[in-house]
Amino acid sequence: MGYTALSRVRTIEGLFIVDLHVNKFYCNENIDKVLSQMKEIKRKKYIVQECSEIVNILFHNIEGLKCNFNALRNHHVTEKADLICLTETWLRDNTNLNKFEINGYNLIHKSRLSSFSTTHPLNSQKGGGIAVYFRETFPIKEVESNKYLNLEYITFETKKHNIIIVTCYRSPQQNKNEFLINLTHYLEEIGIQKHIILIGDFNENTLSNKSKTIEKQLNILGFVNMFKDLPTTNSLTSLDCIYSNFISNKHEYHSVVGTFYSFHDALLLSINFQNKMLNTNIDNKLIVENQMETESLFEKILEVTQIPKKTHKRKAKSTEKSHSHHHRRKLFKKDIDRTKCFKEKQLIFLQNLNNIREKSILEKFSNIFSLSEQLANIGLKKINVLGDGNCFFRAISHQLHRHERDHVHIRSIVISYLIENANDFESFIDEEYTTIENYIARMSRKSTYADHLAISATAVVLNKNIIIHELGKIPILVPGSDFIEHQLHICYDPFILHYDSVLSFDDNSAFLSAEDILIT
Known part of the structure; x- marks a missing residue:
C-alpha cells in the first residue's frame, strides 16, 4: 500500500x-x-581485459553494416576490442567507407564483387562483404594471395605476436567442396604450420547431427572450433565460429555476446599471450592423407549451385522452428554433461591403470595358447591391420566402418579433445614428453603409437567402450559409454607393440557380457 x-x-x-x-x-x-x-551470486568473469599482452577480438555477422553501423559503434563491447571482424557487410566497391569510421580504429573492407571472378555466379549477387576494424595502436600487416581464389576473406598478421588472422564467409549458395578447396589451398599458401586464427560464418551448423564437412576438414588440418558447443543465432544454431590451430584452453578465452539488431550473436575471443601457447595441432603431413566425404575433392572443382535472382536467407523465422528449440537445448546440455561425466571416469581409469593391469592377469593360464586361440575360446577372431604406427586408429576405424581408411580423422578428433582438456591430462603423460604440449605435438604426427591416454580419449570422443584383449589377461574395458553393448574390440600384442581389430566368427561386431570383462 x-x-x-x-x-x-x-x-x-x-x-x-x-x-x-x-x-x-x-x-x-x-x-x-x-x-x-543465502548463496553468493557467482558473477561471470568479464573476458575483456586491457593489457599489452592480451588481444581482444570481436567477430560478428552484422547483416548490413550500413543499417547497423550505429548499433555496432555504440555497443558496450566494441570499444574494448582491439580487432573487430565483420562478415555480410553488404557494401559495394563504390561505397564511401568514410561514413563507417570508428574513432580510434582503421578500416579494411573487401566486397563480394572483388572476391569472385566475373564468371563466378556469386560475382553478380548482392550481399557478402568482409570488414576489419583494427585499433590505431595495434599494428597489423595485410596478407594478400598471389592467386584469384573465389573466396570471401581478409587476412592480416599481427606484427607484435605474429598471429595470422583470416576472416572468411561462405554463402549458403557456394558449394561446400569448392569453398573447402579454395580455403585449404589458401591456408597451405599462408603456411599452415604458422599460428592461425580462422574466423567466420561458414553456414554449417556445428550443433547439427548431420555430416559437417567443413568442420571435419578443418579438424584434420589441425583447427579446433572454440565455439563448437555454443548456439550463436536466434534459432539456437551455431553458424558462426572461431577456429585456431594453437590455442590450448578454449574455455579460458571465449564468450558469446548478445546483440539486438542481428540474427547472429557476436563472438568475443580474448588471447593472453602471457600464457604458454601450444604448437600447431596437426602434423602437416596429415593434410596429404586426408580423405573427404566427397570423392576426388582436391582433384576437381565441382560446379557452383546456380543462384536465383531472389534468394531467401537461410535464417527461417523463429516461429517456424520453435518446436525444435527445447529439443536442441536438451541435446546441447546432455552432450556437455555426458562429456564431463566421462572425462571424470577417464581420469579415474588413468589414475588406477597400474592396478587395473595387475587385476587383469589370469591366475590359471596355459602358455601353450596363442592370442588367436584365446580369442577363439570365446567365439572371436583377430582381423589383421597394417602395422605402420597407426595400428590402433586403424583398428578402431575397422571396428566402426570395416575399413582402415578413417584412421587419420579419428586421430585428429582425439587430438582436438586432448587439446581442449590439456590441463586435466598433464599428470598422465610419460616422462619422455616432459610437457603436455610436447605430448600432443608428438601424438599428432602420423605413425606415432597410441598410448593409454590416447586410447582413453578415443573411447570418450566416440562414446564407445573399448575392449582390449591381450594374451593371458582378462579383457579390459576402457570406459566411453554408459551402455555395455556399446563396444569396440581390439587386441594388443606387447611384444611387437601392435593392435588388431577383433570380430566374432560370423564377421559381426564382437560383444562380451559384463561378467567376462574387467570393468573399472
Whole structure:
C-alpha cells in the first residue's frame, strides 16, 4: 500500500503521512541469519581485459553494416576490442567507407564483387562483404594471395605476436567442396604450420547431427572450433565460429555476446599471450592423407549451385522452428554433461591403470595358447591391420566402418579433445614428453603409437567402450559409454607393440557380457 500511495504523488505538497504509527515499523530479528544462509551470486568473469599482452577480438555477422553501423559503434563491447571482424557487410566497391569510421580504429573492407571472378555466379549477387576494424595502436600487416581464389576473406598478421588472422564467409549458395578447396589451398599458401586464427560464418551448423564437412576438414588440418558447443543465432544454431590451430584452453578465452539488431550473436575471443601457447595441432603431413566425404575433392572443382535472382536467407523465422528449440537445448546440455561425466571416469581409469593391469592377469593360464586361440575360446577372431604406427586408429576405424581408411580423422578428433582438456591430462603423460604440449605435438604426427591416454580419449570422443584383449589377461574395458553393448574390440600384442581389430566368427561386431570383462 505504501508503494501505491507514494507512487501516485505528483507534487511535494501532496507528500504527507497521516496517522503515523511508529510501532508498525519493525525488523525481523531472523533477517541476519537468513541473509547469512543465502548463496553468493557467482558473477561471470568479464573476458575483456586491457593489457599489452592480451588481444581482444570481436567477430560478428552484422547483416548490413550500413543499417547497423550505429548499433555496432555504440555497443558496450566494441570499444574494448582491439580487432573487430565483420562478415555480410553488404557494401559495394563504390561505397564511401568514410561514413563507417570508428574513432580510434582503421578500416579494411573487401566486397563480394572483388572476391569472385566475373564468371563466378556469386560475382553478380548482392550481399557478402568482409570488414576489419583494427585499433590505431595495434599494428597489423595485410596478407594478400598471389592467386584469384573465389573466396570471401581478409587476412592480416599481427606484427607484435605474429598471429595470422583470416576472416572468411561462405554463402549458403557456394558449394561446400569448392569453398573447402579454395580455403585449404589458401591456408597451405599462408603456411599452415604458422599460428592461425580462422574466423567466420561458414553456414554449417556445428550443433547439427548431420555430416559437417567443413568442420571435419578443418579438424584434420589441425583447427579446433572454440565455439563448437555454443548456439550463436536466434534459432539456437551455431553458424558462426572461431577456429585456431594453437590455442590450448578454449574455455579460458571465449564468450558469446548478445546483440539486438542481428540474427547472429557476436563472438568475443580474448588471447593472453602471457600464457604458454601450444604448437600447431596437426602434423602437416596429415593434410596429404586426408580423405573427404566427397570423392576426388582436391582433384576437381565441382560446379557452383546456380543462384536465383531472389534468394531467401537461410535464417527461417523463429516461429517456424520453435518446436525444435527445447529439443536442441536438451541435446546441447546432455552432450556437455555426458562429456564431463566421462572425462571424470577417464581420469579415474588413468589414475588406477597400474592396478587395473595387475587385476587383469589370469591366475590359471596355459602358455601353450596363442592370442588367436584365446580369442577363439570365446567365439572371436583377430582381423589383421597394417602395422605402420597407426595400428590402433586403424583398428578402431575397422571396428566402426570395416575399413582402415578413417584412421587419420579419428586421430585428429582425439587430438582436438586432448587439446581442449590439456590441463586435466598433464599428470598422465610419460616422462619422455616432459610437457603436455610436447605430448600432443608428438601424438599428432602420423605413425606415432597410441598410448593409454590416447586410447582413453578415443573411447570418450566416440562414446564407445573399448575392449582390449591381450594374451593371458582378462579383457579390459576402457570406459566411453554408459551402455555395455556399446563396444569396440581390439587386441594388443606387447611384444611387437601392435593392435588388431577383433570380430566374432560370423564377421559381426564382437560383444562380451559384463561378467567376462574387467570393468573399472
